[in-house]
Amino acid sequence: MSSLLKKPLRRPPYAGDDARWAAIQKRDAGADGNFYYSVASTGVYCRPSCASRQPKRENVAYHATSSAAEAAGFRACKRCKPDMDAADHGHAGIVAAACRTIEDAGTAPALAGLARDAGLSPFHFHRVFVAMTGVTPKAYASAQRTARVQAGLKTSATITDALYDAGYTSSGRFYAVSERALGMTPSAYKAGGADVELKFAAGECSLGAIVIAATDKGIAAILLGDDASALLRDLQDRFPRATLTGGDKAFETLAAHAIAVVDHKPPAKALPLDVRGTAFQHKVWSALQGIPPGKTSSYSDVAKAIGMPKAARAVALACAANPVAVVIPCHRVVRTDGALSGYRWGISRKKVLLAREANCSGRSAKRCDEK
Numbered sequence: 598m599s600s601l602l603k604k605p606l607r608r609p610p611y612a613g614d615d616a617r618w619a620a621i622q623k624r625d626a627g628a629d630g631n632f633y634y635s636v637a638s639t640g641v642y643c644r645p646s647c648a649s650r651q652p653k654r655e656n657v658a659y660h661a662t663s664s665a666a667e668a669a670g671f672r673a674c675k676r677c678k679p680d681m682d683a684a685d686h687g688h689a690g691i692v693a694a695a696c697r698t699i700e701d702a703g704t705a706p707a708l709a710g711l712a713r714d715a716g717l718s719p720f721h722f723h724r725v726f727v728a729m730t731g732v733t734p735k736a737y738a739s740a741q742r743t744a745r746v747q748a749g750l751k752t753s754a755t756i757t758d759a760l761y762d763a764g765y766t767s768s769g770r771f772y773a774v775s776e777r778a779l780g781m782t783p784s785a786y787k788a789g790g791a792d793v794e795l796k797f798a799a800g801e802c803s804l805g806a807i808v809i810a811a812t813d814k815g816i817a818a819i820l821l822g823d824d825a826s827a828l829l830r831d832l833q834d835r836f837p838r839a840t841l842t843g844g845d846k847a848f849e850t851l852a853a854h855a856i857a858v859v860d861h862k863p864p865a866k867a868l869p870l871d872v873r874g875t876a877f878q879h880k881v882w883s884a885l886q887g888i889p890p891g892k893t894s895s896y897s898d899v900a901k902a903i904g905m906p907k908a909a910r911a912v913a914l915a916c917a918a919n920p921v922a923v924v925i926p927c928h929r930v931v932r933t934d935g936a937l938s939g940y941r942w943g944i945s946r947k948k949v950l951l952a953r954e955a956n957c958s959g960r961s962a963k964r965c966d967e968k
Contacts, residue, residue, distance in 0.1 A: 611645075617659050632681050633660045635671040642666035647677035656685045683950045688725045691715045695726060698738065728907035731829035732877045740875060794840045796848040799825040799833065804946050807831055809852045810841075815869030817920045819855055821942040835920075859923045862951045872921055881915035888929045890954040895933045916942055923950065 611617050611631045628645035635642035636652040642660065643649065660666040663679050673680035678689065695711050711734060712722035717808035727735050757960040795817065802821075808828040810818040818835070820828040833841070844852060854868055874882065884902045888894050894902075894915075895907040905911070916927040922942050928950045930940050940947035 614659065617645070618654055618657070621651065621657070624648065625806055633663055633666050634658065635660060635669065640671055641674045642671040643674040643677060644677045647674055649674060649676050649680075660813070688728075691717070691722075692726055692730060692910050695722075695734065699734065699738045705735065708734055727905060730908070730911060732875075736876060738886070766863070788888075794842060795832075795898070796842050796844040797829075798844050798849070798852045799829055801825075802856050804942075804949065807856065807859065809855050811844075811848060811851055812871045814871035816851065816855060816921060816924065817871050817873070818920045819859070819924060820920070821859070821946060823924045838898045857925065861950075861957065868924055870921060870924070873914075874918065877911065878915045878918055881912050882919060882925045885919075885926050885930065886946075888926060890926075890929075891957070893929050893931045893935075893951065896930055896938075899930060926950075929954075 601717045601857060609847065611620055611628050613714070616839070617632055617634065621634055624646045626646040629643070633642050633644065635658050637656045637658065638652065642663070657670075660669065666679070667673070681689065695715060698706055698711060698714065706721060708719050711726075712719040715722050715725075717725065723734065728736075730737060769779060783965070795810045795812060797808060799808045801804070804821050806822050806825040806828055808818070808820040808831075809816065810832055813826075818832060820831055822828050851868070860867065872879075880903050880961065881899060884899050887902070896912045897906070899912045900906050902910045903912075912930075914928055917939070919925050919927045919941065922928075928940060928942075931940075937944060937947055937951075
């Protein structure tokens with residue numbers, strides 16, 4: 598008999614429940630990937646090394662893969678992110694460190710330096726950063742610099758001081774992109790939007806209270822809720838010193854068309870929009886407008902559609918930041934399993950919108966109106 602057969606058989610690591618429970622108690626990172634555990638009392642599943650408060654053993658079940666845990670009805674822990682593969686999980690720390698470097702830097706760090714600190718090639722680092730955040734390092738640095746300008750314009754003595762304190766070496770470079778970055782000129786932003794005129798109207802629609810606001814370029818906001826006065830406060834918070842005026846005839850026509858869209862009686866022509874957001878948000882919002890009525894897409898589907906397949910979480914944040922309800926149809930985005938997730942204007946309104954569109958899918962606008 599071969600001497601190899603005389604050796605005792607080795608059990609695979611973490612083969613029994615006792616071994617798995619011991620790994621969870623020790624938060625053993627070496628057990629990560631060997632199994633996952635779920636907690637019945639929270640509906641969450643985790644890696645063995647998760648730093649969250651440890652559960653009671655009687656509430657714990659074990660799963661061979663993250664997919665098995667999700668198939669059993671559990672959702673991924675937001676702390677240890679067990680739905681990420683090992684590479685992504687390691688990259689999360691690298692990208693978080695790079696983000697802190699960018700945030701702390703007076704001027705945008707060079708890609709080569711960020712990649713060197715991460716221990717990756719510039720090409721690999723750039724790809725990982727985009728996959729994890731949904732934006733390039735340059736765009737992230739630009740957004741941070743814009744945020745510093747926004748803060749500085751409220752406190753600095755002059756606009757020039759705010760621009761240079763934020764890291765701009767030339768005021769001309771910022772003025773070239775200021776309206777896209779701030780939504781208005783720097784002087785108007787410093788004045789709290791004092792040079793911006795917003796026509797607005799508040800009323801009722803089939804989904805409750807509605808507030809519509811527009812510049813001379815197009816609709817800037819369609820807000821839905823239960824209380825029109827609360828929606829008006831939301832609008833005022835966006836432009837604290839903008840001039841809010843009642844609408845003229847042209848605005849009243851535009852507002853009537855917007856309400857028609859909300860009530861699922863769309864006009865023949867697309868509504869003009871003047872919506873401010875980041876380049877990534879605009880990319881997501883444009884993709885949302887490509888989802889036809891009666892259809893839905895998942896956050897992952899939208900991420901793939903914009904060429905960033907690992908940016909599903911960033912897509913969800915862009916949907917939540919959408920200031921134009923229904924016209925930019927973030928209500929048509931659902932979870933991968935088809936379940937409805939959060940909706941800025943209330944999950945009940947999302948259900949109504951999707952039900953209307955499902956019922957009217959394939960019918961003429963006239964037949965839907967008659968219904």
